[in-house]
Each structure stands twice: as structure tokens, then as C-alpha cells.
Amino acid sequence: MSMLALGLLFGAVTLLIMFSGAPIAFALGSVGVIFMYGFMPESALDTVAQNVYEEMASITLLSIPLFILKGAAIGKSRAGQDLYAALHVWMNKLPGGLGIANVFACALFAAMAGSSPATCSAIGSSGIPEMRKRGYSPGFAAGIIAAGGTLGILLPPSITMILYAVAAEQSLGRLFLAGVGPGLLLVSLFATYAVFNYQREYRQAQKAWDANGVPSALLNHDHFTLREKLEMLPRVVPFVVLLIGVMVALYGGIATPSETAGLGAILALALIAAVYRVWRLRDITPILSATLKESTMLMFIIGMSLLFSYVMSYLHISQETAAWIVAMNFSKWVLLALVLLLVIVLGFFLPPVSIILMLAPIVLPPLKAAGFDLIWFGVLMTIVMETGLIHPPVGLNIFVIKNIAPDIPLRDIIWGVMPFVGLMLLSVLLICLFPSISTALPDAIMGAVPGAQ
Numbered sequence: 001m002s003m004l005a006l007g008l009l010f011g012a013v014t015l016l017i018m019f020s021g022a023p024i025a026f027a028l029g030s031v032g033v034i035f036m037y038g039f040m041p042e043s044a045l046d047t048v049a050q051n052v053y054e055e056m057a058s059i060t061l062l063s064i065p066l067f068i069l070k071g072a073a074i075g076k077s078r079a080g081q082d083l084y085a086a087l088h089v090w091m092n093k094l095p096g097g098l099g100i101a102n103v104f105a106c107a108l109f110a111a112m113a114g115s116s117p118a119t120c121s122a123i124g125s126s127g128i129p130e131m132r133k134r135g136y137s138p139g140f141a142a143g144i145i146a147a148g149g150t151l152g153i154l155l156p157p158s159i160t161m162i163l164y165a166v167a168a169e170q171s172l173g174r175l176f177l178a179g180v181g182p183g184l185l186l187v188s189l190f191a192t193y194a195v196f197n198y199q200r201e202y203r204q205a206q207k208a209w210d211a212n213g214v215p216s217a218l219l220n221h222d223h224f225t226l227r228e229k230l231e232m233l234p235r236v237v238p239f240v241v242l243l244i245g246v247m248v249a250l251y252g253g254i255a256t257p258s259e260t261a262g263l264g265a266i267l268a269l270a271l272i273a274a275v276y277r278v279w280r281l282r283d284i285t286p287i288l289s290a291t292l293k294e295s296t297m298l299m300f301i302i303g304m305s306l307l308f309s310y311v312m313s314y315l316h317i318s319q320e321t322a323a324w325i326v327a328m329n330f331s332k333w334v335l336l337a338l339v340l341l342l343v344i345v346l347g348f349f350l351p352p353v354s355i356i357l358m359l360a361p362i363v364l365p366p367l368k369a370a371g372f373d374l375i376w377f378g379v380l381m382t383i384v385m386e387t388g389l390i391h392p393p394v395g396l397n398i399f400v401i402k403n404i405a406p407d408i409p410l411r412d413i414i415w416g417v418m419p420f421v422g423l424m425l426l427s428v429l430l431i432c433l434f435p436s437i438s439t440a441l442p443d444a445i446m447g448a449v450p451g452a453q
Helices: 003-018 026-040 044-058 063-075 079-091 098-111 118-135 138-153 160-169 171-178 180-212 228-236 235-252 255-278 279-314 317-329 330-349 351-369 374-388 396-404 410-434 435-448
Strands: none
Touching: 003 026, 003 317, 026 279, 026 351, 044 079, 044 255, 044 279, 063 118, 063 160, 063 279, 079 098, 079 118, 079 228, 079 317, 098 118, 098 180, 098 235, 098 396, 118 138, 118 396, 138 160, 138 180, 138 374, 138 396, 138 410, 160 171, 160 279, 171 180, 171 317, 171 374, 171 435, 180 228, 180 410, 180 435, 228 235, 235 255, 255 374, 279 317, 317 351, 330 351, 330 374, 330 410, 351 374, 351 396, 374 410, 374 435, 396 410, 410 435
């Protein structure tokens, strides 16, 4: 069989099994085993378990369950509600302050939990009812929480970035630092849109009041005394200390990424024990159970994705595809645009984990040959994959929000997130035009990489 026919068959079988409704891990593992049986030596089937184990025997991957434990500890407590409440009190005088508070709360919580759905659930359970009570439209309230949750896979520690660092064989510390600038850019864009939307909805509410006397809570303003504001600070300080402690340990050379993950998990458990009295076995059990379930699911997907990638590499499908892409002689920016478009399309159906491990062997060699910095590209790819969390037909965060606020029509949630999808794509354009948004911080702290864009 020719390499072209083999590659097309491999792709067709993959799509067929995925669209059959099989779980991602089983779908990818099945494709790997089928092609091992049909196109590799019989002895290869005897090494499936060994191959999966060897591919996963990475000290970097060890950090994933520990970061999940850290996120579960924060997510299962009242941390999200307390963080949101404190930011609301301090930002209520700003135009659109409630929306800005939601953005900042999502960013801080995402940086501690590293999970997009957990961020949506923790902040949204308080933020959405509060915004609706104060007159914001349901679609905007849902959209800003769904979009804010996507920061969970961009701001460090990010499980998605851990996987990209492994697949691309890049420095995890440099990749984490490269995500900070774009993360702050997205926070700024989301907060700016929150102000713009507030002014628009405020004008509409004022017109309705002037014309027909229709009241709106949006026209009312809360007032908090300085004492009330100061009383809320203790709700934020412990989490900021946790975040700073983890970052100092990682970038101060005190601990490796895996050790930092362990440190973060221990600090998170100590924090919820001290602040929320979550230390009894019945309180800890849901945290450990959630960690075990999510870690098992994620590691199983990773293992099967790596087996899938191993089979592609053994059969030279990934190498030949990469060589074919290079031979097309696209300009570097056309190549980048096509790759990111492919990531967007795959994001309609697949989670970021599978996209990274499936695409890395194919697209990274041509991008590297074109002169792109793979750390910089990793940030772009992460932002594009973030859009997959809030755009249909899959849009995991959309369904998390629907679960939190079942009375908001799905149509309103989708329309509410679409402006944020546009803002995220705008951030991709800005990072392409000004690469230093992503590269300046890692270059300043860890030194510039020779020959990088």
C-alpha cells in the first residue's frame, strides 16, 4: 500500500471511530491497535502496554495529577465565591465593575486551579446570579464567565501547556512564562468589553426607564464603606499568597515543575483546612475522589493519544505528512494560518489534550523549519484551543454554564460567548504582530533563545 493510501486510510478510520460516539481515549487506542495489527509486526501487539507505559513515563506528566489535586482542593471549597465577593466589593464603582470583577476572579481562580470547567463552576455559581440580579443580560453574564474560564488552560499552571511541553520537547518553565503576557492581554480585552457592554446595556435601561418607566436594577449602584472593603481583603490574600508561593518555587529555582505541583497541592490543602476547616475525612474524600476520577480520565486519554502518535510515527505517516507540508512551499504565515485553522476545526470535536498529541508530530517540524519559535506557537495554539471551549458544537464551558444556570436559553449563552471568541482571535492576531507579548517575559527571566522568532 502506498504511503498516501495508508495515510488516508488512517485518517478515515480515525474519523469513523470518533464519530461513532466512542470515548476519545478508546477511539484513539482502538485506531492504534487496529493499525498495529494490520500494518506492524505481530510482536508489536505484545508491547502495547509497554509502549503506553514508556510514553507516559515522564517526570513532567507526573505533575498533572498533583495540579489536579491542587485545583480540586480550591474548587471544592468556597474559595471561588469568596474571591468573587471580595473583587466585587473593590471594583463596584468602576463602570461595568461587576463584569470586571468576574474577569479578574476567573483569572485568579484559573491560575490557582488550572481547570477551565472548575473555574466556570466556582465563579459562575456566584457571579451569574449576582450579575442577573443587578440587571445584566443573561447572555452577557453567561458569556463572560464561560470566556473567563478559558484562562484556566493559558495561565500557569496549565495542564494543556504541560502536555504541549512534553509533545514539543520544550521547556515547561519557559512555556508557563510565555503564557503570562497573553493571559494578561486576554484579561484586559475581556475587561474592556465588560465596560463597553455595561455602557450599552445601561443606555438601553435608561431609555426604557425614560420612555416607559420600566425599572432596571442596572440603574442602581451599590455602595461599600472602606471598612467593608478592608474586611474583604482576608478572603483574597491567602490565595494570592498561594499563587505567589507556587510561582516563586518554580521560577526561583527552588523546585522542579513536578515538585512545584506537589508543593501547590499541599499548600492548597493546608489553605482550605486553615481557612474553611476542610480537614475531616468526610470533607477530604470528595476532593480526593474528584482528583482520582479526573486524573484517571486524563491520563488514559494521554496514554492512548501517545500510542496513536507512536503508531503514526512507526508507519511514517506523521513524517511523510510533515515532509509533504514542507514541500508545498507555503509562505511561513500562510502555513501558520492553515495550521491554526486546522486546530479550530478539530476544536469543534476534540478536547485540547487530543489535539496537541495528535497534531504535534505532524505540524511542529514544518513550523520549526519555517523559523517559528515553538514556545511562541504553543501559546497561539493554546489560545485557539481555548476558543473550542466556548464555541459550538462542543463548547464544554457552554454546557457547564447551562448546568449552572439552566433557565438561560442555550441560544442566549452561545450569542453571549461569541464576542469573546472574536476577542480571543484578535489576541492571536496581536501576538502574531507583536511576538514580544509572549516572548518578552521568558526571555527576560530565562534568557533569549538563539534563532527564535
